[in-house]
Amino acid sequence: MKHCTATIAIAAALAAGAAHAENREVTVASWGGSFQEAQSKALFEPAEKAGFTVKQETYGGMSDVRLQVSTGQVSLDIVASGSGSAARAGAEGLLEKLDYSVIDVSSFYPNLYSDYCVGGDVFSTVYAWNTDTYGENGPQSWADFWDVEKFPGKRAYRDKVAGALEPALMADGVAPEDVYEVLSSEEGIERALNKIRELKPHIDVFWSSGAQQAQLMKDGEVDMTTGWNGRFDNAAKDGAKVDYSFNQALLDYDCFAIPKGAPNKDAAMAFLAEISKPEYQDDLPKYITYGPTNKAAYDTGEISAEVASGLPSSPENAAMQLPINLEWYAEWEQVAAEMYQEMLTE
Incomplete structure (x- = not known):
């Protein structure tokens, strides 16, 4: 009986592990071109090293999300969006509310995240x-x-x-x-x-x-x-x-949102938590002249004072602006x- 119980426990653990691995798969859609290339190099590809399987697509914006949600055929887990578009889509009921007990925004600039989207660049x-x-x-x-x-x-x-x-x-x-x-x-x-x-x-x-x-x-x-x-x-x-x-x-800012009914919602939430970390965001300026949304990215030593001086979200520049x-x-x-x-x- 003990052997049987142990076998069941091992099988359950293996099943949980398989489910966990399966739940680390996400489909991310962005706008292509040099912008998505920068996102890929700074955020998406490094996240794969943290155990995520990332499928990238390009899309036409929130109109695509609206179509997927309205037909119940949601294939995207995460979409890149303009902040205003995400705000409207969230109000329209097209997006999942983000779980900020999972996604740590404690060192983000204020107003660079909302109920429905978390900032990716400034x-x-x-x-x-x-x-x-x-x-x-x-x-x-x-x-x-x-x-x-x-x-x-x-x-x-x-x-x-x-x-x-x-x-x-x-x-x-x-x-x-x-x-x-x-x-x-x-x-x-x-x-x-x-x-x-x-x-x-x-x-x-x-x-x-x-x-x-x-x-x-x-x-x-x-x-x-x-x-x-x-x-x-x-x-x-x-x-x-x-x-x-x-x-x-x-x-x-541009941000990341999760379409309503995303097939891998929990994995998407974990993925957004991962790429919001300062050690990801401090790589963004290497590939595109946009700033990180996470203030702590300026404290890692990756962003030089010279580079920071030209970025919108550097503390000195951000202080002069209206969010x-x-x-x-x-x-x-x-x-x-x-x-x-x-x-x-x-």
């Missing part, structure tokens, strides 16, 4: 300027960006509401810490839109993509524009006469987007 929406036009003494605030007398020249601005209203309010004198409180009403949104209307005669282009914002600066088509810091870094490497400032920039508020986007973006599009077509 970027900034900044104002950039043509150094041939203004030299090194370009605008140093959103008020400067709006000041067409002090800084005459052609502007470019985003054609979507995300990251467009906050700069307008700061240019109108609202303190960064009060921006989202003011925006939490139609009157506040209208105030931001009125400030953009003020600048509109000087906006030659409303850009629609990161590639376009970089090309505008490379071609010298505009003298200053809003956009994403990494795009301007790449443009500068390609010879563009461009510089930018992190002062009053919007601190934003985007995902709760605001989840609640107000649809209303604000409709009002913004009306303003664009006036």
